[in-house]
Amino acid sequence: MDFSEPEHLRMLRDSLRKFVAQKMPRAEAARWDKENFFPVDAFESLAELGVIGLTVPEEHGGIGRDILSTMVVIEELSKRSLAVAVPYIMAACYAGMNIVECGSDTQKQTLLPKVAAGKLLFAYGWTEPDIGADLASVKSTAVRDGDELVINGEKRFCSGAAFCDFIYALVRTGAPENRYDNLSLVLIPSAAPGVSIRSIDALGMKGAATTDVGLLNVRVPVKNVVGEEAGWNRGWSMITGSGLDVEKLEVAAMSLGIATAAFEDAWNYSSERQQFGKSIATYQSIRHKLADMQTQLHGARLMLYHAAWLADKGERCGVETSMTKLFVTETAKSVALECQTILGAYGYVKEFDMERYVRDALLMPIIGGSSAIQRNNIVNWSGLAKA
Ligand SMILES: Cc1cc2nc3c(=O)[nH]c(=O)nc-3n(C[C@H](O)[C@H](O)[C@H](O)COP(=O)(O)OP(=O)(O)OC[C@H]3O[C@@H](n4cnc5c(N)ncnc54)[C@H](O)[C@@H]3O)c2cc1C
Known part of the structure; x- marks a missing residue:
């Protein structure tokens, strides 16, 4: 068992962080949220990085199916803005992954090169x-x-x-x-x-x-x-096939990105904010919250990467992807709400990103199969007698 991050993932993460810093500045992300705006320019620049081709085979213009890398892209984009992360999913996953899995040969030949170039989005x-x-x-x-x-x-x-x-x-x-x-x-x-x-x-x-x-x-x-x-x-076998596993992981990857961003903001804020003559980061109540959340996020990340690794190997992983979707999305929701309390009143106003993280995190346990549905899946597929 080797848990070290491979070089190609480290490089991918680095190049995405540079991309986010340059093309998705905080102020723009806040504007996209406020105006409910799809930033086409940022998306087109993302396509130039080639990362949409992570779900498309080389013969169709991509760089080969790599679910774990795709999840890292979603996580990094979601740390800044779902206004780019969701369109990425619409291209790489909804279009790319599904046409690879379910499309006819003609559909693969005609549609996949467009997917890899960032020219085809499915809703x-x-x-x-x-x-x-x-x-x-x-x-x-x-x-x-x-x-x-x-x-x-x-x-x-x-x-x-x-x-x-x-x-x-x-x-x-x-x-x-x-x-x-x-x-x-x-x-x-x-x-x-x-x-x-x-x-x-x-x-x-x-x-x-x-x-x-x-x-x-x-x-x-x-x-x-x-x-x-x-x-x-x-259609039914198509939506319940391996694409469903990946769909659960997409939501988990978004959740992890949102919660990580909330955690980093709360961490920094706790060091900067002074009350009663000292930084609030010195109060045990704040320190323990941060320690708990750091631990929860570590667990969430391990679950996501493990489930993506199973999906990459083509193994049956319905139970693991359901457990991941359940745990990571519920963790992200509780982490975002807890981080909001660290910012106090500033977690509740539009000048700070925290209120957006909370709004986005609240959605994650609802979409892509609710937490109740994931709980049903976990016990049903693990063989518990049905109710
Ligand atoms: C912002 C947003 C974006 C979305 N984007 C898309 C999209 O792009 N495409 C798309 O197709 N859909 C999309 N959805 C829909 C989303 O996937 C649905 O919310 C989801 O399918 C569940 O449907 P529902 O919310 O109507 O809940 P319902 O299925 O009506 O469930 C209501 C409640 O009952 C519970 N429940 C239902 N059945 C069971 C059961 N068998 N056992 C236990 N509890 C159960 C649920 O957990 C929930 O708490 C989106 C929703 C939102 C809010």
Whole structure:
């Protein structure tokens, strides 16, 4: 067992830290949050680093599948701003990882080089107004009409839809009684006639605004079914395959980045802030909070990297990725709230980044399968008799 960080990860982390310092300054990150703004320029500069190709094989213009490195990129970007981290996930993971895993040969050849170049972003269109965790019950439909599909329905909380290229939509393609068999994933161009996008005013994750998407008689070619003919009615196995493991880790990596940033700010603030004639870092109550959080973050980081290492080896790791998603997101939420208390009143005002970390951290146990769903997964997949 060797826990030392390999040279290529150290170099990747260093180059990302330089990138963040140059292209994602704190003041800009605060502005992106305030204006709910997707910073295209920063994203394009990120693409020039080549890191979006971390999920794309070399033969398709990438630098090969490396999930652990992808998580390090998400972690470092999330330390500064989800307005760049989420679009990175939309490109490298939603588009890259999924097309590699589930796309047809033609889709791989045509789409993956664009992914690697940072020219293709997918938004997830899975959730619907009546459908949250129970995704197998989606009601949006796609019906064949010659060489086309006609799509109708409504998607909710479709983050980044306003600037994505395709909505990666889960739709019903047969009778609803066959819940798991009659679902497909379809690439719907966000600019297609019949697609309407309305922003939802959410507490956090600004920059990749979440939206309601209306789908009214939207026509797309049948070849937009992910996997083409072979992918017809195979949507459920696609969303519950190895992509689901990586999706849980993406949320964990964002959470770790947010919580680390909150911790570093609280650490520095505690040394600078003087009360009763001395730095608050000298009070045991503050020191113990910092010690506890440092320990929690160390555990969270080890869990994330271990689960990513398992996923990289192609091993079954549903239990490990669920435990990681549960632990890291809940830890990030409690760490952000605790750090806020160290800043006192300044943790609650917009002039400091802390209130943003709190807003962003609160989301993490909700998305990508809630903590309750992860707890269900952990015991169900570990063989406990079902309730
Ligand atoms: C800002 C934001 C961005 C999002 N981005 C996207 C996106 O890009 N694409 C997308 O498709 N979705 C997105 N979502 C939706 C998100 O993934 C959903 O919140 C999630 O699917 C759960 O649905 P729900 O919140 O409606 O909860 P529900 O499923 O209605 O659950 C409500 C409560 O019941 C609990 N619960 C439900 N089922 C069970 C069960 N079987 N056992 C125990 N407890 C249970 C849940 O844990 C939760 O506490 C986003 C949401 C937000 C807020």
